[in-house]
Amino acid sequence: MSYLSPPEFVRKMIDAGESKAAMSTRDTVIRAYMAGAILALAAAFAVTITVQTGNALVGALLFPVGFCLLYLLGFDLLTGVFTLVPLAWLDRRPGVTVRSVLRNWGWVFVGNFAGALTVAAMISAIVTFGFSVDPDEVGRRLGEIGESRTVGYAEHGAAGMFTLFLRGVLCNWMVSTGVVAAMMSSSVSGKVIAMWMPIIVFFYMGFEHSVVNMFLFPSGLMLGGGFSIGDYLLWNEIPTVVGNLVGGLAFVGLTLYATHARTAPERGVEADEPTAKRAVRLGGP
Template sequence: MSYVAPKEFAVRMIDAGQSKAVMSTRDTLIRSYMAGAILALAAAFAVTVSVQTGQPLLGALLFPVGFCMLYLLGFDLLTGVFTLVPLAWLDRRPGVTIGSLLRNWGLVFLGNFAGALTTALLIAIVLTFGFSTPPDEIGQALGHIGEGRTVGYAEHGLAGMLTLFVRGVLCNWMVSTGVVGAMMSDSVPGKVIAMWMPIMLFFYMGFEHSVVNMFLFPIGLMLGGEFTLGDYLVWNELPTVAGNLVGGLTFVGLIIFVTHARTRPHRLVQYSDNNG
């Protein structure tokens, strides 16, 4: 599958981070908008499959189709830029500053949210015949997801907040592994296989993905979910964003940067240098 060695894809990660940090506002917003819209559509697809078949594993197995599509098309998710752009800053790439890093994160957040919200509105229209009928079985399931993953956490107080944060960490550990997976191969089948596995894992395990939630919670509110916008922001989106940042950067970006982009000399080489 044209496998790319770790040292090589580590450089690709840094290159990608630099490219995203210096990208124009227009292109950043367009690419992040489409990423949010496509991932939201994949989430709607996965929920539909799970409800209609009664097999959540099947929904998780098929969800990565959206992730693969958006990355092959060159679009950007917040979870991905959380991991890649800081590496370009650490590598002191030209044009990459803390300001450009924060600018990229902010624009991608806005673009992802706008794209996911667009898809949420379109799917809500489809499930309710333009809001003229009550939501069908799939619509009801989407509404209940939002309830359990907002007020459900709030019922446990700080323990619920900690659980939410850790689920965000675990999520982007896997999602960012999928982002790196797209760089592990020079063939389309190789990229898809490497992306598919960690994305399937995160979705089936119920980890919290900030961009998927930009779809699930707004559509839940549109379809009568019993939670508020404040519940969504405080008891899901903001802690999830923080967890996603920590998970992707700590367990994927920094680890690969330190051990593959900044590899230490082998001990045997050091011994030979010191002893003739």
Template structure:
């Protein structure tokens, strides 16, 4: 594995954030659409493994295959751009303004959501033989996840909302480390290994990922999960998105940027 030093790959992070801000609307939405769709399939893959084997760790070990595929194809997840584009703004790259960063976030959000909803619709048909049969075991498990991760938090009131926010922060700490992992190596194998580790951690620990949830909860509703669209938006997506923003920027982006780009002067030894 050809390894880049932090000063080298952090510069690549800033360059990547700048390129995403400058990308055209069409390309941004298409790449985000495909990212949402691929990640949704990876979620189905992992949940299927959990249901069929009864081993959640095995599902977590294999879930990162979707993340690796989408990043090798240069597709964009909202969690990744939450970390990358602000770095280009902080670095004062020409033309990278806060409104353009927010515009990029909005376009990626729309693309991810459309991709996730497309796969959710396809899977709802797949799990029910075109709504002609009862929901299969995997579909039932997804519906139950939707209930536990909306109503389950709602039962705790403010404490549940704060917990969601924290789990969103912790999630994007790990996911954005996966984005960094894609840049620490110049070989495909090295990139996959470096991405795999933090994604496996986030999935097994049950942290909250805004794009994963764009798929899980709409599909759960399609499969008659006992929660509402309002429950999903208020008691999952909103605090998760906010947590993903804070976690990606503060726990990964700023820590790397401040110590490898905006470094302090070296101490002089007298």
């Protein structure tokens, strides 16, 4: 059957985490670089569609094409390894240590950022004809996104930071659900359908994805957005990374692991005896 039961795909989650923790630095960076680049292209695609159609829902409906492609190709996003790799450590897989988990996260971050930055430079050059003219409509929109989602949060102080963090949490709750959903099926169509649904939710709701932002904000800076590198790091990337970690690990990885890999013992019949006796007394079955 193409559908895997929860205990089966949770075992696949743990196996995937173990594999990623043991992966060479070379392969980790290459796969992360390509994931960051493809997701950045998908973000540029979605922004272009939104600008041209005037309908953000259309952009959100089509954005998951990049997410599906990168996971079918076996590439890694930071948001995914936040959820999967710690499970191998919790499951006491041989050789998986806290250090190897952190090492994987660090190299995936580097690779994702490099890939997204590459595409940011390319797209910025395209929408300005090699930086020879002012940005076109898509370029101006990229600059506005960077400004509204950095300075816009900063204007609200601590409340803005808390909102940013929560958007990061909710984002990776959905994105990691998409990562896990791909493991529910052994068919390409099943994987794509399962991944597509939660990714639409995250993108249309405007939640904060650390890797998407590695494209949006550097491109915004290149295109004259009214914010600084410090604004980007303090009022978006760092809180978003923390929120993504909490959302993916707490609401997806740990919950699935706790109930499907470390399932609590079932209640014994003794616990239901009073109910059974009452049913007999009342003439029930």
